[in-house]
Every structure is written in structure tokens, then in C-alpha cells.
Amino acid sequence: MSRTRTRKAPRTSASRPLVDLARLDSHGHAELLGLWRAYGGEGKPPQRRFMIREVAFRAQAHVYGDFDPVTRRLLKVAMRDAFVDRPASSASPDPDARTRRPTAPTVSAALPSGSRLVRQWRGRTYEVTVVENGKAYVYNGTTYRSLSRVASVITGSTWSGPKFFGISSRATRKGENA
Helix, strand or coil, X not given: CCCCCCCCCCCXXXXXXXXXXXXXXXXXXXXXXXXHHHCCCCCCCCCHHHHHHHHHHHHHHHHHCCCCHXXXXXXXXXXXXXXXCCEHHHCCCCCCHHHCCCCCCCHHHHCCCCCEEEEEEXXXXXXXXXXXXXXXXXXXXXXXXXXXXXXXXXXXXXXXXXXXXXXXXXXXXXXXXX
């Protein structure tokens, strides 16, 4: 006795119409905006190309199911890691820190909170305050996760933060052993 697998009929509702993905790019702006809103788009619509991608994803997720929780968590971690150099003040706390990849130790991690790094460069004096036990730096009212990012903001070009501020680890000082 053979069993025949039957495929579920695609789910649809009046508020979420079926979408022909192959023709999605040929829709006019008003029709595309209607689809975007029908599939949960809120606020100011994104650029057309992103609206098309979002409608396509949401339409498929509606019919075939969305990502499982593990995949969602992995995507969230990947997105967070893609934007490592953003200022810490705009970073949201990560509720699932267990999935973080270990980071390489930094030279400045040994600096205690409240330390001030002062550097004269091109006739001006720049001051950076160390916070979160050397894991973040405050410069000009903005918090950064990377001392190199602070140095880049000050100079307008790529710099090693520890080198710019004259910080070196014991292992790299000339004539000393770790």
C-alpha cells in the first residue's frame, strides 16, 4: 500500500493576497505599496527594491512558514556582528549573549573606567574617557566601542586607536617580555 503525500494548499486571506513573485518587479508603485501594507509594512515605505524584497519574503513566509527561532537568533547575531563599529549609544542590549563569538582580547581592555586618554594632534588637544572597564570610549559626547573608531573620527582617516593614543601592551613594548 503506497502512501501519497499531499501538499497543503497555500494559505491565503483577504488581507494577504497571493503574489506572483516573477511579476513583482513589474507592479506599479501604488500596487506594490498596497502589497507591502497588506503584508505588514508600517511607517514610511522603504526604497522600491527593498519593498519588493520584503513583499516577496513575507508572501513566501505567509504561505510556507517563517524562520524557526534558532534561525532567527542566528540571523540576529549575524546582523549585530555586521555592524560592529556603530556607536555604543545606539546599540541595543543583546538578550541572547550565549550565541556571541568570542572576541580577541584588546590592548586597551586593561584600562580602568574613568581613565582619560589625551592626545595632541594638528594643534588641538583631544580627550577620550574610558568607560565599561575599557570596552567603550566616550569622545565628544558619543560612546564608541572601538578606540580605533575614535581615532578615525578625529583624524578623518584609518588609524590604529592604541597607536594613535600611545597605548601599548606589555608584550609589545620594546625590551620587555610578557
